[in-house]
Amino acid sequence: xxxxxSLLRLSELIAWQSDKKALDEFHTxxxxxxxxxxxxxxxxxxxxxxxxxxxxxxxxxxxxxxxPAYDLTIGKFSNLSRPPKSDDxxxxxxxxxxxxxxxxxxxxxxxxxxxxxxxSVKMELKIAKILQNFVIRHFYLSCLECARRQxxxxxxxxxxxxxxxxxxxxxxxMAAKQCRDWLKSHIDNHMTQKEHIQAxxxxxxxxxxxxxxxxxxxDVADSTKGDFYDDTxxxxxxxxxxxAVANEKAENIGFQRPAIQALGPDKLKDLVCRIFESIAxxxxxxxxxxxxxxxxxxxxxxxxxxxxxxxxxxxxSNVPDLWSNTAQVLATNPDFSAAAGRAxxxxxxxxxxxxxxx
Amino acid sequence: xxxxxxxxxxxTEAFKQENRETALAAALEKIKTLGSRPEYAEGxxxxxxxxxxxxxxxxxxxxxxxxxxxxxALMIELATDTFxxxxxxKKNMLDIIQSNPDWQNEYQTLxxxxxxxxxxxxxxxxxxxxxxxxxxTVSLTQQDNIQTVGHLIPGFYKLMLSTGRLLWEGALDEQDxxxxxxxxxxxxxxxxDSGQAKAKPVKTIPILEGELQLNIFAGVETGxxxxxxxx
Numbered sequence: 121x122x123x124x125x126s127l128l129r130l131s132e133l134i135a136w137q138s139d140k141k142a143l144d145e146f147h148t149x150x151x152x153x154x155x156x157x158x159x160x161x162x163x164x165x166x167x168x169x170x171x172x173x174x175x176x177x178x179x180x181x182x183x184x185x186x187x188p189a190y191d192l193t194i195g196k197f198s199n200l201s202r203p204p205k206s207d208d209x210x211x212x213x214x215x216x217x218x219x220x221x222x223x224x225x226x227x228x229x230x231x232x233x234x235x236x237x238x239x240s241v242k243m244e245l246k247i248a249k250i251l252q253n254f255v256i257r258h259f260y261l262s263c264l265e266c267a268r269r270q271x272x273x274x275x276x277x278x279x280x281x282x283x284x285x286x287x288x289x290x291x292x293x294m295a296a297k298q299c300r301d302w303l304k305s306h307i308d309n310h311m312t313q314k315e316h317i318q319a320x321x322x323x324x325x326x327x328x329x330x331x332x333x334x335x336x337x338x339d340v341a342d343s344t345k346g347d348f349y350d351d352t353x354x355x356x357x358x359x360x361x362x363x364a365v366a367n368e369k370a371e372n373i374g375f376q377r378p379a380i381q382a383l384g385p386d387k388l389k390d391l392v393c394r395i396f397e398s399i400a401x402x403x404x405x406x407x408x409x410x411x412x413x414x415x416x417x418x419x420x421x422x423x424x425x426x427x428x429x430x431x432x433x434x435x436x437s438n439v440p441d442l443w444s445n446t447a448q449v450l451a452t453n454p455d456f457s458a459a460a461g462r463a464x465x466x467x468x469x470x471x472x473x474x475x476x477x478x
Numbered sequence: 479x480x481x482x483x484x485x486x487x488x489x490t491e492a493f494k495q496e497n498r499e500t501a502l503a504a505a506l507e508k509i510k511t512l513g514s515r516p517e518y519a520e521g522x523x524x525x526x527x528x529x530x531x532x533x534x535x536x537x538x539x540x541x542x543x544x545x546x547x548x549x550x551a552l553m554i555e556l557a558t559d560t561f562x563x564x565x566x567x568k569k570n571m572l573d574i575i576q577s578n579p580d581w582q583n584e585y586q587t588l589x590x591x592x593x594x595x596x597x598x599x600x601x602x603x604x605x606x607x608x609x610x611x612x613x614x615t616v617s618l619t620q621q622d623n624i625q626t627v628g629h630l631i632p633g634f635y636k637l638m639l640s641t642g643r644l645l646w647e648g649a650l651d652e653q654d655x656x657x658x659x660x661x662x663x664x665x666x667x668x669x670x671d672s673g674q675a676k677a678k679p680v681k682t683i684p685i686l687e688g689e690l691q692l693n694i695f696a697g698v699e700t701g702x703x704x705x706x707x708x709x
Contacts (some may be wrong), residue, residue, distance in 0.1 A: 123644040150642040253558035260554045451535030459502035
């Protein structure tokens, strides 16, 4: 019965009824993709894109990106996970093809709002063309995603030297102090070109990188003026969030309030991790924790209060230090920024772009 | 602790997942959904302030990598014609891309590549199979909307669209394909060019609510099948 179904109907069965037979029919019998004048199955078409992506930006992706991007795109159109429950945690087992087929169907609906005969052969070809474009889109978007993941193998370190701030991509396994020490011992202080410094780092440390030098921000030093982290070294993070924030706080302990400074870096790290763990467990008890770490209730409240929005004329300065720093750490993470931008909780995409263009 | 910092829990959990971006997207959706419940109202207000802080930091840092990522994603959506915004938004995005020569070049390359891949979809190809073996392929357009496959002998036939979709299947026997059986006692009028009788189809089968019409003709030794694309 599946052989005679239109591509649209098959997609509906996959997206809305999790129909595995429909998915099998799509993957094994439907030659809805064209490449070099020949009809292709999904997997063959995608393989062609992997081998010859055509649209190729050597700065942005190479073979190290195309392979995982191929796998990711296969998953986007093949994985049929169990239906999610409303109280499920956000654990994911990779992409779910129902979302991708669903998005494709929504697009078709918007494109042809007045079409009442979606099973016609002429529509079949138009719809196949849209699906092909969707697959191309998701393959290239997978390339971008994999590039961002690879970027995660590096951390951006702002090297302060001779009164200048030079952004350098360093291996993610190196802590800030190690970065500073390595650069101090290997790079001539008079070397001003960040490209040369970056080349030295890449040559000596065999840093895994897919970002082009042009993507390193050129004026981080200027742009961070006014931030209370002005004179600190910043890094983008690849660890879990709690560890990243804890490291950030410990590395910049000199900029904390006196009561927090008094804890010392190790104890401060421990405190931050404990707070994140408690929040994850839904059982943060601020007073006992403050007592355990020898902090006053007031110091603990300024550092990590969980209720801070109920004040008249709420301002950013009302946000406790730990959450303010967490926001700053998250802002350095491209995955988070991209997800937030797309979810509409950050700001609109066009606003970001306009602010960068102008 | 109640729900004032619930968003930190979801974001932290998402960062532990292998597919981080997908997990983060799911987490942010979850935070938004929970935020509409009264018991999460305060937490959601704090989340909004928190995200404003994140946004401020991104702007302050002039997050070039992010904007380049977004520009590339937009280029892909526009070039593949899968961008979901309205015409005005589309125009605005194209203006932004064209404001930068590098982006403009990249967009042009991508668009050309995708347009080349799309060409073969312009014609409608249908394969005719007898007992699962191909016996002919026709290519139909609005201008050239009737095609014939000849030399057919009895068997089980299928018409398949080039996309692999089955359009029609059925048995054609001697009664359908051989003149002596189909029109017993009637004289055979041979068409000058094909050797097939053109006068009247033995069978006419509408396919897909009549969008296609299949006409079966009988011949002296073999029959033929005519596929007509309507309107």
